[in-house]
Amino acid sequence: MYCSRSPAPxxxxxxxxxxxxxRRDLELTEKITEAHEHxxxxxxxxxxxxxxxxxxxxxxxxxxxxxxxDAGLQGRHRRRRHVTTLxxxxxxxxxxLVGRDFAPDxxxxxxxxxxxxxxxxxxxxxxxxxxxIDIASRRVVGWATAGHLRTDLVADALKSACRRRRPxxxxxxxxxRGCQYTSQQFASLAAEFDIQLSVGRTGQCWDNALxxxxxxxxxxxxxxxxxxxSRTLARTAxxxxxxxxxxxxxxxSSLGYRSPAEYETALAA
Numbered sequence: 001m002y003c004s005r006s007p008a009p010x011x012x013x014x015x016x017x018x019x020x021x022x023r024r025d026l027e028l029t030e031k032i033t034e035a036h037e038h039x040x041x042x043x044x045x046x047x048x049x050x051x052x053x054x055x056x057x058x059x060x061x062x063x064x065x066x067x068x069x070d071a072g073l074q075g076r077h078r079r080r081r082h083v084t085t086l087x088x089x090x091x092x093x094x095x096x097l098v099g100r101d102f103a104p105d106x107x108x109x110x111x112x113x114x115x116x117x118x119x120x121x122x123x124x125x126x127x128x129x130x131x132x133i134d135i136a137s138r139r140v141v142g143w144a145t146a147g148h149l150r151t152d153l154v155a156d157a158l159k160s161a162c163r164r165r166r167p168x169x170x171x172x173x174x175x176x177r178g179c180q181y182t183s184q185q186f187a188s189l190a191a192e193f194d195i196q197l198s199v200g201r202t203g204q205c206w207d208n209a210l211x212x213x214x215x216x217x218x219x220x221x222x223x224x225x226x227x228x229x230s231r232t233l234a235r236t237a238x239x240x241x242x243x244x245x246x247x248x249x250x251x252x253s254s255l256g257y258r259s260p261a262e263y264e265t266a267l268a269a
Contacts, residue, residue, distance in 0.1 A: 028059055029067050036068070039250075042221040044068075050257035094182070097198035098135070098174045102210040104254055105136040106267055110167040112136065114174040115157060115181075116211035117149065118219070122228040129238060130154045130180075132161035132173070133214055137267075138252050139260035140214070140242050141165050145235045151180045155189050162193045174198040176208050218246070 018026070036043055046061065098112060105111070112135040119126045130153045132142035142161025146153045158173065173195050175181040181199065190197050200207025222241045228234040248261045255263045 028063070029070070043251075046253060047251050047257065050251055050253075094197055094199045096174075096200055096207065097172050097196065098200075098207075100206055100209065102135055104138065104263070108136045109134060109264065109267065110136075110141075110165050110171060111169065112172045112174065113141065113161065114208060114211045115142075115154065116176060116208055116215060117154065117178065117180065118215045119149070120223050120228065120234050122231050122234050124230050127228070127231040127234045128153055130157035131211065131214060132157050133210060134165075134260075135174075135210060137260045137263050138210070138214075138255060139247050139264065143238075143242060145231075145238065147231060149180065151183045151185045154180045155186060158186075158189060158193070158195070162195075167194075171195050172198050174200070174208065175211070176200055218242075 039047065098114070102114070113132050114135055115130060115132045117128060117130045119128045125147060128146055128149050130144050131140055133139065134141050141164055142157045142159070144153055144156035144160060146156070154175075171194070173190060175198070177199050180186060181197070187197065205212050218238070218241065222237060223234070228237075247259065249259050251257045251259060252263070258266070
């Protein structure tokens with residue numbers, strides 16, 4: 001007569017200790033998920049990797065990328081930008097004073113700015129956004145929105161930057177050759193604020209690469225993520241994204257994975 005063997009009792013969670021490497025993966029995945037959520041779901045592996053590094057906790061970028069894949073997390077990818085530049089063939093010739101040099105500069109806050117225009121579709125029609133960015137720190141120092149592409153839009157953005165920053169030295173403002181930036185109205189405003197105008201070449205997006213990169217980022221992380229029922233809702237979201245997230249918290253790789261505000265604070269200290 002054969003005796004049947006009693007089945008083994010079911011194992012309880014945690015009864016068997018995980019290997020150290022697996023435990024570490026679980027801890028990192030929790031922190032990676034938290035960093036990804038804090039970024040509003042926009043950070044990819046390089047920026048997520050920078051978050052624990054900033055806290056003095058070392059881990060490899062490949063490991064972060066693997067754990068993000070395992071957790072189903074990914075950053076937002078850049079989309080192709082539609083061309084909105086309308087050159088004015090009658091505009092006076094202006095020099096390129098930047099020459100594609102958009103490197104951060106610890107000694108040059110409020111010395112070189114750049115800007116551009118983009119348009120966001122809403123159910124009420126287009127909302128146009130003009131920006132002024134400090135090349136040295138990547139901070140958006142001025143911006144404006146409107147339902148049109150007239151020169152008043154870029155003029156309001158430049159006035160916003162000048163009133164906020166109150167530069168004590170002459171400033172170079174770099175843009176593309178759009179008719180708004182090459183107009184006499186904009187030239188008169190620039191002279192009033194002691195700003196020297198600089199322009200890139202027609203059809204050369206790399207000549208204004210920093211401004212182009214900013215618009216690619218805001219479209220990828222905010223404006224292209226959902227439809228906008230009204231201009232008011234889109235403008236409110238832009239305000240919150242620029243003033244509360246991008247300038248103050250979003251990590252910039254060229255700034256050593258610091259935000260523009262952190263970078264400027266470090267310079268002041």
